Amino acid sequence: MKTSTAHARSGLSKYRTIVVSIALFIVFDLGVLVMNFYISSQITKDAIGVNLAGRQRMLSQRTAKTLLQLQNATQNSGDVEKPLEELRKTFNLFDGTLRSFNEGGQAVGGDGKPVILERVDDPAGRAAIEKAFAVWTPYREKLQPVLTGDVPARVAALPDVVSYALANNVQILDQMNFLTTALEHMASAKADRLRLIQVGGITLALMNFFVILFHFIRQLRESDAMAEAARRETQDILESVSEGLMLLDRDLKIGDQYSRSLETIFNRQNFGGCSFPEMLREVVPEKIYKEASDYLDILFKEHVNIKLVASLNPLGKVHAYFDYGQQSKYLAFQFSRVHNKDRKLFHLLVTVKDITAQVMLENELEQSQKQAEEKVNMMLGILHVEPPVLREFLDRADRSLREVNDTLKRYGSKRRARDDQYGQVLQDIFPIVHTLKGEAALLELALFVDKAHAFEDTISELRGRANVSGDDLLSLTVKLDKLMSDVQAVREMVERITSLKETFDPAPATTEAASVKLPKVASVAPAPLLASDEFQRLAQKLADDQGKQVSLAAHGFETLALVGEAAATLRDALVQLVRNAVVHGIEVPQERTRAGKAAAGTVRLHAKAAADGYEIICHDDGRGLDAERLRAAALKSGRWSAEELSGWDEHRLRGLVFESGLSTAEAVTTAAGRGVGMDVVKRKVEALGGHLAFATQPGHYCAWRITLPGVLGLDQLGFKAA
Missing domain, CATH: 1.20.1330 (f41 fragment of flagellin, N-terminal domain)
Structure with a gap:
C-alpha cells in the first residue's frame, strides 16, 4: 500500500x-x-x-x-x-x-x-x-x-x-x-x-x-x-510467440505491431493498416466472412458480455484457403477486448492459431470412429438374417451390381455416344437397382434399402435432365463403388460371424455306439426362396410405414417345384406385387371405414397348379386401379397431352401401369414413387416365360395373375414305379 x-x-x-x-x-x-x-x-x-x-x-x-x-x-x-x-x-x-x-x-x-x-x-x-x-x-x-x-x-x-x-x-x-x-x-x-x-x-x-x-x-x-x-521488449515477444497476434481498432484496421508468426500463418507480409475483414474475405467462404463481420460488430459493443457470445464465434475453427485455393489450413481465431485506463473499449486482441495438424488428427479419429460405428450398425442390421439366406442375397446383389457396372462401362466407353443412349443406360440400370432394394426390404436389410434408395435418387435426378452426358454418369460410379464395397464388407462380416460360431459351438459328443461314420450334411438348412413369412414381414413393415393395417395370407408355394435363379426371379416379382398392393391398393383405416370395409386390408398370395403349368394370384381388397388417377399421372409426366389422353378408353389407361417412370404416388419414398414397379414385374415374369394379367374393380379390389407354363407342382411330377 x-x-x-x-x-x-x-x-x-x-x-x-x-x-x-x-x-x-x-x-x-x-x-x-x-x-x-x-x-x-x-x-x-x-x-x-x-x-x-x-x-x-x-x-x-x-x-x-x-x-x-x-x-x-x-x-x-x-x-x-x-x-x-x-x-x-x-x-x-x-x-x-x-x-x-x-x-x-x-x-x-x-x-x-x-x-x-x-x-x-x-x-x-x-x-x-x-x-x-x-x-x-x-x-x-x-x-x-x-x-x-x-x-x-x-x-x-x-x-x-x-x-x-x-x-x-x-x-x-x-x-x-x-x-x-x-x-x-x-x-x-x-x-x-x-x-x-x-x-x-x-x-x-x-x-x-x-x-x-x-x-x-x-x-x-x-x-x-x-x-x-x-x-523492444514487445517486439522480442511478438517475434518469439508461435500464435499470430494483432490488434484491431474500431475501424477493424490491423495495428502496426503484430507477431512474426502471423506472416507464416497467412503467407503474406505487411499487415499494418490492412483491413482485417478484407484480409479475412480472401481466405474464408463468403458466408463465414459475413458472420464474422457481424460478430466483430457485436464485440465492439461494450454492453455485450464477451463470455456469453464466445460460443457464437464463427472463426473458432475455420477452413481457410490460400494461393487461390492451392493451399488450405485450419485456423482458430480468439478475440479479447483491450481497454484503456478509463476502462473504455480501445482495441480487440486477435489470437490466431494454425490448428491444421490437430484438425487432421481429429478427422482421422472421427473417421475411424464413424467406420467403427458403421461396422457395428452393419453387423446389428444383418444378425436377424440366417447366414445362408444372407449369402444368397449377397450373391444376387453382387451379380446385380456387376451388371450395373458392366452397363456403365459399356456406354462409358463410347466417347461419342448420343444423348439418347446415355438416357437408355439409366433406363436399363434403374430396374436392377430397384429390384435390389426390394430384395433388401424383404429381408429387412435397412442398410442396403437406404443405399439403393439413394442410388435411385441419383438416377432419377439424371433422368429428369433434358440432356445427359457421359460425364454425368461419373456420379453413379461413386455410389456404385460404395455399394459394392458394402456388399463385400457384409460378406466378410458374415464369414467372420460364421467362423466364430463354428469355433464356439461345442463339438457333438461321440460314443462307441455312435462311432459309425455318417455323410456330412449342412448344419443349417437354407431357407426356402418363396417363404410366406418373408412376404408377411414385408407387408407388415410397409403397412407400419404407411400408417395402414394389413394382413397377408400365402398358400400353395410349398408345392411349387421352382428353385435357384428362377425362384429368385419369381420372388422379385412377388415382392413388387406385395409392395404395390400395400402402398397403392390398401387404404388407410379411416378411408376403409368410410367405404364400409374392415379397418385392416387383406392381401392374398395363392399359388396353384393349372392346366398348362402353374398360376399365382396376388389379390388385395383395396381401392383398385383408378383410370382417372392414371390419366392425371400421365398428364403430369408430360409425355402425353390432355387432348391425346382424353381419347383413351379405360382399358388403354389401365395399361399405363406398365409404363416406366409413371407413378400415382404423391411423393417419392423408399416404398413407392419411382414408377418402376409393374414394368419390373412384367420383365421378371416374361423372363420366366410366363404371362402377366390383371383384373380390378375400382373401390373394391385389384388382382394380378402370373401364369408360368411348364412349371409343375410337386404333385404333378412324373413319378414311375421303382
Missing part, C-alpha cells in the same frame, strides 16, 4: 509543473473567454441601439413626408387611408423606440421582431434624447387628433401639424444623429477594451505555452526512451 502511494506521489510531482502551467493556461483562457463573451454581448446590444437610432432618423423624415401626403390627399379628395395607415405605423415605431432609449424596455427591431433596449446613460446620448423629447412631446400631442380623431377633427388639425413638422423636423433629425453618434462611440470604446483584453490574454497564454512546451519536451524525451525500451 505504501509503495503504491509513493508511486502515486512520484507521478504527481513528476507532472506538477505541467499541471500547474496547464491550469494557469485554462484560467487565463477562461478569463479572456468570459470577458469576450460579456463585452461581445454588450457590443451586440450597442449595435442594435445604433441600428435603431439610425432608423429614428429615417422615421422622423418619413413622418413629415407622410403628413404632407395626407394633407395633399385630403385637399384633393384622394385616398387618405393609405398615408394615414403609414403615418400611424411610423408614429408608433418612432415613439416606442424613443421611449425605450429613454427608459429602457422593449422595442420593435429592424426585422419586425421585439428587442430589448437598455436605458441610455451616456451623457451625450442623454442630452440628445432629452432635447428630442422636448420637440417630440408637443409634436406627438398635435398628431393625436390626426391619428385617432374623426374626419373633421383630422382635417382641422392637419395644417397645424404639418406646419409644426416642417418647422421642427430638422431639429429632431439632428438629435437622432447625435444619439446615433453617441451610441457608436460607446460601442467603439467597448471594442477597444475587448481588443486590449484579448491581447493581454494571448500574451499570457503564449508565455504559459512556452513554459508547458519546455517541460513537455523534456518529459517527452524521457517517455520516448521508456517507450523505445518497452517497444
